[in-house]
Amino acid sequence: MEDAVILLVEDNPDDEVLTLRALKKNNIRNDVIVAHDGMEALDYLFGRGKFAERDTRMMPQVILLDLKLPKLDGFDVLRALRSDERTKLLPVVILTSSNEEQDRANGYGLGANSYVRKPVEFGAFIEAVKQLGLYWLILNQIAPVARRK
Amino acid sequence: MSHARQVSITSKLTRMNMLVCATALSLACLGFLSYDLATYRQVTLDNLSIQSQVTGSNSVSALVFDDPVSAQRTLSSLEFAPNILSACIYTPDGKPFATYRRSPNISIPAKLAISPGEKERHWYNHENIFLVHAISFQGKPAGFTYVQSNIQPLIDRVENYLAIAGVMLILSLSLALFLSRIARRSIAEPIQRLANVARRVSKDKEYSTRAEPGREEGELAELVGTFNEMLAQIETRDRSLEAAREKLEEHVEQRTAELSAANKELEAFSYSVSHDLRAPLRSIEGFSLALAEDYDDKLDGEAKSHLSRIRAATTRMGVLIDDLLNLARVTRAELHREPINLSSIASSIAEDLRKANPERQIEFCVQERLETVGDGRLLRVVLENLLGNAWKYTSKHAWARIQFAKKRLNDEEAYFVTDDGAGFDPAFAGRLFGAFQRLHGMDEFPGTGVGLATVQRIIHRHGGRVWAEGAVEKGATFYFTL
Numbered sequence: 354m355e356d357a358v359i360l361l362v363e364d365n366p367d368d369e370v371l372t373l374r375a376l377k378k379n380n381i382r383n384d385v386i387v388a389h390d391g392m393e394a395l396d397y398l399f400g401r402g403k404f405a406e407r408d409t410r411m412m413p414q415v416i417l418l419d420l421k422l423p424k425l426d427g428f429d430v431l432r433a434l435r436s437d438e439r440t441k442l443l444p445v446v447i448l449t450s451s452n453e454e455q456d457r458a459n460g461y462g463l464g465a466n467s468y469v470r471k472p473v474e475f476g477a478f479i480e481a482v483k484q485l486g487l488y489w490l491i492l493n494q495i496a497p498v499a500r501r502k
Numbered sequence: 503m504s505h506a507r508q509v510s511i512t513s514k515l516t517r518m519n520m521l522v523c524a525t526a527l528s529l530a531c532l533g534f535l536s537y538d539l540a541t542y543r544q545v546t547l548d549n550l551s552i553q554s555q556v557t558g559s560n561s562v563s564a565l566v567f568d569d570p571v572s573a574q575r576t577l578s579s580l581e582f583a584p585n586i587l588s589a590c591i592y593t594p595d596g597k598p599f600a601t602y603r604r605s606p607n608i609s610i611p612a613k614l615a616i617s618p619g620e621k622e623r624h625w626y627n628h629e630n631i632f633l634v635h636a637i638s639f640q641g642k643p644a645g646f647t648y649v650q651s652n653i654q655p656l657i658d659r660v661e662n663y664l665a666i667a668g669v670m671l672i673l674s675l676s677l678a679l680f681l682s683r684i685a686r687r688s689i690a691e692p693i694q695r696l697a698n699v700a701r702r703v704s705k706d707k708e709y710s711t712r713a714e715p716g717r718e719e720g721e722l723a724e725l726v727g728t729f730n731e732m733l734a735q736i737e738t739r740d741r742s743l744e745a746a747r748e749k750l751e752e753h754v755e756q757r758t759a760e761l762s763a764a765n766k767e768l769e770a771f772s773y774s775v776s777h778d779l780r781a782p783l784r785s786i787e788g789f790s791l792a793l794a795e796d797y798d799d800k801l802d803g804e805a806k807s808h809l810s811r812i813r814a815a816t817t818r819m820g821v822l823i824d825d826l827l828n829l830a831r832v833t834r835a836e837l838h839r840e841p842i843n844l845s846s847i848a849s850s851i852a853e854d855l856r857k858a859n860p861e862r863q864i865e866f867c868v869q870e871r872l873e874t875v876g877d878g879r880l881l882r883v884v885l886e887n888l889l890g891n892a893w894k895y896t897s898k899h900a901w902a903r904i905q906f907a908k909k910r911l912n913d914e915e916a917y918f919v920t921d922d923g924a925g926f927d928p929a930f931a932g933r934l935f936g937a938f939q940r941l942h943g944m945d946e947f948p949g950t951g952v953g954l955a956t957v958q959r960i961i962h963r964h965g966g967r968v969w970a971e972g973a974v975e976k977g978a979t980f981y982f983t984l
Contacts, residue, residue, distance in 0.1 A: 367785035374792065421777045450784070451776035452824075454831075473780060473820030474813075475788040 357414035357490060359385045362394040362430065363448075364422050371475065372417070372448075375482035383490060386413065391425025394418075395433055398440055412443055415489040418465075420449040420456060428459055435464040442496040444489055512690045519682035523674050531667035535660070542659060547624060550633050550651050553583060558637040558647040561591050565599065565637065565645045573600035585651050587630065591637075592646040599645060614646055629653055692722045696729055709737035765834060772830045779823055787816040818950075825952035828883075829937065832959050837877045844872040844917065847882050848889060848906045855893045863900060864893070869907035872917065874984055880960045887953040888919040888980050894947055895978065896923030911981070920979040925972040934970050957982070 359376075363369045369387055376385065388394035394416075396402040400409040416434075420427035427447065434440040446467040447460045460468050469485065472478050557576060564573035573591050577600050580586045588610055589602040596614045603610070616623060616634050624633040631651050637644045699713040712730050715723065790812045794801065801809070845868050852866040889904065896902035904921045926934070926941045933939045937955035961968040961982045972978035 365781055365785075367788070368781065371784065371788040371792075374788075449777070450780040451773070453773055453776050455773075471780075471784060473783045473787055474817050475784070475791045478784070478788065 357383050358411065359383050359490070360388065360394065360397065360413040360416045361385050362388045362391065362416065362418045362422065362427070364389050364419065368419070368471070371478065372482065375475075375479045376486065378479050379483040379486055381482075381486040381490065383414070390423040391427065391430040394430050395425065398434065398443075399437070409439065412440065414444070414495065415485075415493075416443060416445045417448045417485075418445055420447060420451065420460070428463055431460070431463040431465060444493065444495060446485060446489065448485075511693060512686050515685055515690055516679065516682040519678045519685070520675055523678040524671060527667075527671050527674050531663070531670070535663050535667070538663070539656070539660065542656060546631070546651070546653070546656065547633070550586075550624075550631065550649055551622060551635065553580070553586065554589075554633055554635040554647040554649045557589065557591075557649070558635055558645075561600070561647070562637060562639050562644055565591065565593070566639060570600045574602075576600075577602035580649075585655065586649060587652050588650040590648040592648065594643045594645050596646070608650070610648070610650075614648065616646065618643075626653070629657070688717075689722065692716050692726065696726060700729070703733065709733055709740050768830060769834060772827055772834075775823060776827055780820060783816045783820050783823075787813050787820075790816070822950045822952075825950045825956075826937075829952050829956050829959065832880060832883065832956050832963070835877075835880065837880070837963060839875050840878060841873065841875050842878040842881060844874060844881065844885065844906075845870050847878070848872075848885050851882070851886055851889050852904075855889065859893075862893075862897070863902070864896065865901075865903040867903065867905040867907070869905075872906075872908055876964050876984055877960075880963070884957050884960050884982070885919075887957045891953060891980075892919055892921035892923065892978070894949070895925070895942075896921050897947070899923060914983050916981040916983050918979050918981045920977065922977040925974050925976045925978045926970075927974055928972060931970050931972070935968065 359381075361369065361372060363372060373385060376383075386397060388397055393402075397404045397407065398409075398412070400407045418427045418430060422430070425433075427449070431445060431447075434443060434445065441464075444466045445464070446469055447456075447465045448469050448471060449456065450471055452470045457468050467485075467489075469481055472481065557580065560576045561573045564570065564576065577589050577591065580589050580602055581604065586602075587604050588608045590610045591599045591601075592614050593599050596616075598610065598612065601610055614634060616636070620636065622633065622635045624631060626632070629652065631653050633649045633651070635647045635649075637647060695716070696713050699711055703709060703711050712733060713726050715726050715730075790809045794806060794809045848868045849866075852868065856862075856864070856866075885906070889906065892904045896904065899922070902922055904919070906917070906919050908915055908917050910916075924942070924947070930941050934941065935954045935958040936951075938951040939955075940949060940951040942949075957980075958968050961984070964984050966983040968980065968982040970978060970980050
């Protein structure tokens with residue numbers, strides 16, 4: 354599973370550092386691609402812009418998606434993913450600050466696979482990331498079309 | 503109904519007029535008739551008496567000298583009196599002496615019935631009057647005259663009278679009818695007009711209608727005037743009522759718009775708080791921990807203590823933000839009223855609390871079958887807060903009792919949660935339900951002071967009241983109505 358890539362879509366540099374730290378603390382050594390806004394995330398997935406050279410047959414094992422993002426927000430990214438053949442079955446975990454009902458409803462409505470709230474306590478956050486890694490990187494078997502190697 | 507009343511007022515007037523007129527006329531006619539008939543009969547009788555006396559005295563000599571031919575002659579002079587149908591002279595012993603008949607088929611009594619000493623007597627049948635008169639000569643009875651007279655003139659006279667009275671009655675009744683029509687025009691019609699207007703007004707609710715003033719004077723004019731004045735007053739009141747209602751509606755619309763704008767703003771605010779306010783807290787907490795972990799060997803005890811205080815404060819602020827957001831959500835959330843069982847909700851919360859602190863000795867008493875109608879999710883929040891508080895404020899006691907039940911207070915049913923824990927100073931009972939108001943120190947009992955504010959908001963949204971009773975170390979009781 355070492356070759357499986359994680360796509361982290363996160364605009365807040367602090368959260369980015371803390372997420373990477375949490376992954377490291379849990380000994381998750383997979384490559385983490387960080388996209389800082391929704392547009393960049395889509396560029397990576399579809400091999401556009403600065404990711405034009407990328408082999409798009411390689412898709413991330415899981416996408417950790419924040420909701421409040423510049424340019425395109427998390428919902429826009431999710432909508433674009435789910436309407437494209439190449440990405441519509443990719444596992445997407447919404448990782449966000451809010452636990453607003455409307456966000457949860459929208460997220461699952463647009464086809465998110467999971468919704469996790471970032472806790473304030475870092476200890477709890479490490480625990481959450483551990484669970485995520487265990488489930489999405491080790492236990493979960495992704496759909497065959499999603500991963501064309 | 504109004505039609506019947508309309509008919510009755512005109513016909514009453516007419517009937518009254520006719521009745522008065524007919525009664526007066528009939529009485530007058532009756533009076534005249536009786537007087538005239540009485541007079542006429544007396545005159546007729548007197549005339550007959552004179553005729554029979556004259557005939558009698560003319561026949562005295564014939565009777566004395568027993569000369570029936572001469573008596574016959576005397577009698578035949580009666581043919582000049584057209585009303586006399588027959589006559590007869592009788593001898594003193596009552597035998598016919600001489601007779602006169604205007605037509606041959608008239609019968610004459612063969613014997614007279616008159617008592618001795620009687621001078622004159624008369625009788626009637628339906629069309630005749632009969633008169634017998636005693637004839638005397640030198641103080642001695644010489645015989646009798648008998649006369650039969652027709653009373654046809656009397657009957658004719660009565661008939662004429664009745665005919666004239668009838669004609670007069672018809673004439674005067676017509677006149678009365680005509681007069682009552684005038685009376686109707688001046689009395690009944692204005693009232694009818696007024697009744698029509700009143701009916702129209704009450705049917706169409708058109709208070710600008712007015713009764714037209716006619717030519718009538720006096721009380722009727724006053725009635726029409728007062729009626730119009732009353733309508734004017736109603737119209738004014740109606741208009742001001744309408745205006746007040748419109749103004750009220752405008753106010754309500756405006757307030758509703760303001761309220762929904764405020765609600766939207768609050769929603770946007772909550773959303774932003776939910777996302778943006780927690781992120782910096784996460785950074786502070788996360789990096790404080792990173793500092794403590796990564797530089798463990800370089801930090802002294804005091805620095806580590808500072809860091810742990812920073813982390814505790816951040817965590818507390820995270821809880822505070824969540825509580826605040828929940829409070830805001832309670833205000834915003836739509837109420838979904840449905841039949842719910844408060845007893846089973848309370849029991850499941852008690853179960854959760856027990857699981858969280860299995861070491862505590864708590865006796866939980868929940869009254870069974872407390873069923874009501876309300877928003878189940880929000881009322882669960884209420885019970886979570888109240889039972890959670892009871893659980894929290896009994897934590898310093900080795901053994902405690904918490905009860906949830908319902909009782910009748912004055913004329914309302916109140917639910918209550920009561921415990922025998924730390925209680926509170928009743929002087930500050932009013933501050934219990936304010937957001938961020940706490941009656942205990944953080945180190946004594948932890949909390950944000952938002953729970954009871956949330957409870958109050960939910961209960962108010964259900965149209966109920968919430969209040970508390972308690973004393974220091976005597977426990978607390980929280981009541982609420984729905």
